[in-house]
Structures are given as C-alpha cells and as structure tokens.
Amino acid sequence: MRTLPLRLERHGRTGLELADWLKSRPEVQRVLHPALPGDPGYTLWKRDFTGCTGLFGVLLKPIPAPAVTAMVEGMKLFKMGWSWGGFESLIVPGFHLPSRTAGKMGERRSAPHPCRAGGCGRPEGRIWPRRSDGWRRQADIHES
Numbered sequence: 171m172r173t174l175p176l177r178l179e180r181h182g183r184t185g186l187e188l189a190d191w192l193k194s195r196p197e198v199q200r201v202l203h204p205a206l207p208g209d210p211g212y213t214l215w216k217r218d219f220t221g222c223t224g225l226f227g228v229l230l231k232p233i234p235a236p237a238v239t240a241m242v243e244g245m246k247l248f249k250m251g252w253s254w255g256g257f258e259s260l261i262v263p264g265f266h267l268p269s270r271t272a273g274k275m276g277e278r279r280s281a282p283h284p285c286r287a288g289g290c291g292r293p294e295g296r297i298w299p300r301r302s303d304g305w306r307r308q309a310d311i312h313e314s
Contacts, residue, residue: 178221184299184307185224191308192228202227224299238263247310248297259307260298 182205189203203226204211205219215222230238241263242250248261299307 178223181224181299182222185222185226185297188224188297188299188307188311189226189228192311197230197233198228199231200229202229225296227294227296229294241311242295244313245310246313247307248299259310260296262296264294264296 186203186205189201189206192198193201193206193208201209203209203222204215205222206212206226209215242248242261245261248259250262251258251260252262253260
C-alpha cells in the first residue's frame with residue numbers, strides 16, 4: 171500500500187502517453203480518455219481530479235472484424251482480459267453499438283440487431299497498459 175500512489179501515477183502517465191500516441195494513428199477515429207486534453211470530459215476531469223489511471227478506450231475507423239481479431243491476436247505484450255488492476259497489459263476488443271434509443275423498450279426490442287442487419291458498428295478496444303515501458307506497448311500495437 172505504501173507504493174500505491176507512485177504506482178498509480180506511473181500507470182496514469184503510461185496510459186496518457188499511449189493514448190496520445192494512438193490519437194495520431196491513421197486507423198484511430200477517437201481516443202476516449204478524460205485526462206487527455208481535447209477529450210469532451212477533460213474540463214470536468216481537470217476540475218475534479220488530480221490524477222488518472224491508465225485505463226482508456228479507443229474507437230477505430232471502420233475495418234473488418236477479422237482485421238481486429240488479427241490485430242489483437244498478433245500482440246505479444248497485451249493479453250485479452252477484463253482484470254483491470256492487475257500487472258499485465260490488457261486489451262479487450264469489441265464493437266461500439268448505440269446503447270440508447272429515443273423509442274420505447276418494446277420498439278427497441280423489435281428493431282433488428284445491428285450485427286444481424288449487416289454491420290457491427292465501429293471496432294473499439296479497452297486498453298489497460300502495464301505501468302511502465304509505454305514505448306514497448308506502442309511497438310506491440312504498431313507491429314500487430
């Protein structure tokens with residue numbers, strides 16, 4: 171517990187470095203990290219917080235699902251998983267779907283699921299980088 175503030179600070183810095191680098195990548199549509207200047211939540215984050223963790227999201231430009239699978243399976247440092255808070259770098263791929271509608275619940279259920287209608291939304295990922303060696307994580311993503 172004595173080293174927790176130092177570990178969280180380093181983890182947050184690694185996440186911000188990786189998020190900032192991903193923002194410049196041509197295949198990335200948007201990085202979702204409130205501590206990143208330019209994020210819609212940045213002003214509130216700056217007002218209410220003094221630090222951040224490394225967990226963030228990324229929306230990719232439209233690419234086929236097999237390409238997302240190949241990218242994730244090609245990574246050597248990132249593992250797939252949901253255990254945010256562990257010591258390994260993790261990534262969880264998915265597809266961004268609209269989660270709310272203006273219609274009633276009954277109307278929402280009767281609408282065809284977007285994946286069955288021919289498209290599964292934009293590819294996305296949740297990223298949890300290990301707290302050090304951000305440049306190695308960049309290389310892992312770039313090479314995959």
